[in-house]
Structures are given as C-alpha cells and as structure tokens.
Amino acid sequence: MRLLFWGTPAYAVPTLSALHEAGHTIVGVVTQPDRRRGRGKQLVPSPVRNRAEELGLPVFTPSRIRHDIDCQTQLAELKPDASIVVAFGQILPMEVLQQPPLGCWNGHGSLLPRWRGAGPIQWSLMEGDSETGVGIMAMEVGLDTGPVLLERKLKIGLLDNAQQLGDRLSQLTADLMVEALPLIEAAGPGTEAERRQRLDLRYQPDEHTYARMVTKADYRIDWSASALAIHRLVMGLYPGAQTRCQGKMLKIHSTEPLIERLKDQLTTPAAALVGRWATGGDEPGTVLAAIQDLGIVVSSSGCPLLIREAQLEGKAKSRGQALVQQLQSAVGCRLEMS
Secondary structure, eight states, X not given: OEEEEEEOXXXXXXXXXXXXXXXXXXXXXXXXXXXXXXXXXXXXXXHHHHHHHHTTXXXXXXXXXXXXXXXXXXXXXXXXXXXXXXXXXXXXXXXXHTSSTTOEEEEESSOTTSOEESOHHHHHHHTTOSEEEEEEEEOOSSTTOSOEEEEEEEEOOTTOOHHHHHHHHHHHHHHHHHHHHHHHHHHOSSOHHHHHHHHTOBOOOSOOOEEOOOOGGGGBOOTTSOHHHHHHHHHHTTTOOEEEETTEEEEEEEEEEOOGGGGGGSOHHHHTTTTSSOTTOSOTTBEEEEETTTEEEEOOSSSOEEEEEEEETTSOOEEHHHHHHHHGGGTTOBOBOO
C-alpha cells in the first residue's frame, strides 16, 4: 500500500519502521517541526524525522496542518492509499482526513474509550489500571472518538514505569498496525459508511476518560497521600516526580510501596521490609531509614514507601549504596513538596 505516515515521538518510530519493513511504500512522513531543547537551546529534530531521513523518506513539518493549505495540497499530491497516525501531536482537519481513499487510521496507546487524549500511558499508571493496550482506530475530527478496528490488551505490573510500559505499547502498536493494513486494503475504497460497514468496526460508547497533558504541578509529591498513590505517581511520571530533601530538589525515579497485600508483587528485598514500621506512626514525608544496598524508607499517610532510585540536585542518578550514601544524613528529616 501507499502510506502517508504521521508521527513525532520515539513511541511512533517502531510503527514507521515496521510499515517500511513490511514492504509498504511510505510516500511521505509528517512530523512536528524541530524544537529547541537542552541548555544550548539547539534545534532538535523529532525521533520520527530522524528515522524517516535514515530511510530516505520525504519529510514534512507543518507547524499547524489545519491552517497550512500548501502542505495539505502537497500531501494530497502524494496520492496515498491511507494515512497512518501514531502520536503526531496535532488534530487533523476534515480536509486531511478525507484525502486517502482507504481512510486515516490511528494507533492509540490505551483501551478506548478508557483514556482519550495526550497522556494515556501516564494516566493509566497514575490511576492504577490493571491493564491497558492498543487500539487501531478510524480517525474522526473528534479527539480519539473513532470506531476501533483491532485492539490488544497488556497487563500493567505494579513496578512498571511509564518508559517500560511505553516501550511495550510502542511495539504492540507497530505489530497491530501491520496486522490491520491487509484488512483495510481488503475492505477497499468507497464512502466512509461503506468502508466501515465492511470492516465491522466497534463503535465507542460516549462515556470516556480524558488523559490530559500533565503539568509541572503534577510532578510534585504530596507525602500526605498513601504510599500506593505516591508510587503510582512516581512510576507514571517517570523520571520526573520530585520532592525537596534538606533544601535540595530530589527527583525520584523508582519506588516500592511497603504494603502487606502487595507483598507478592514487590522485589524480594523490599518484601522483607514490609511490617517493620508502624503504619501512620510518623509525620508523612519523614525519612525513616537508610537501608544499605537498597535505598531509603519514607513515611506516608499509611504504610511507608521505599525509594530505590533517585537523583539529588547537583548529583548523578543513583540507587542502592550510592543513594544511601547521599541521603543517609536525611534520616529523621522530612521531605517536602517542591
């Protein structure tokens, strides 16, 4: 098939690569413009642009495709059979959605309609979902509202973080999109209603949850919350959840909630710590102990939380003995919201 690919972050790269390896003709790649990043504010291309250029594919970088009529015209002239969208970052206007005769299809990293919007991976972790997945969806002007062609589920482990879960979902998106394309091609062209009927799509109910973009305020740890809620925040916002320790910023990368009912899901060293400290016996955020080769234990509103990996302001990311050496002087002190 002749495909026009839309995507921007690293999450979308496996799908672009898989479509190319499957023998499809990628007539063009549309991605977000280069952004200024880092201390030097150098222009940095998106991961999708980098991969497209490695493959020798033509790249388009409209700032706002909705208003860029020239770019819309250029894309139409490529005559793709279908458009494939994975985390592009802009809502496509109707003029673009109606261009390909076999439609526009989105690979979305959640079980629709559970999480529509920009941050389904983060919110599935922060809200404690036991499973997530990927849906291949026919695109509409609405945000992730279209009917679903294929869907696959993944279990979410207690110790999964956003990067690990994102990597698994990214590969699943690639596999599922390759699987979906023969079905889309076999359904053939026609009116949207005709194509959808031939594909026997699953239409979404109106009830849904919106996965909004996370903000700076979301990254601040509130130690008056439960250990499980804090753990979910740390893993969902990996690697950016933060607190303050003795006046310095402390980014927390990995934790384990020391909760009896979750004991079988913890690592063996962490499970051995469960029950050592009285629940709610200390002010939330108090550093209770520094455990050699393991990390530091902090109180919450209930059971304590084990911090396995963190980065203290001005220091490198550390875990185990290195983390203990950096923070053992904080035992008895309170961590605070940043």
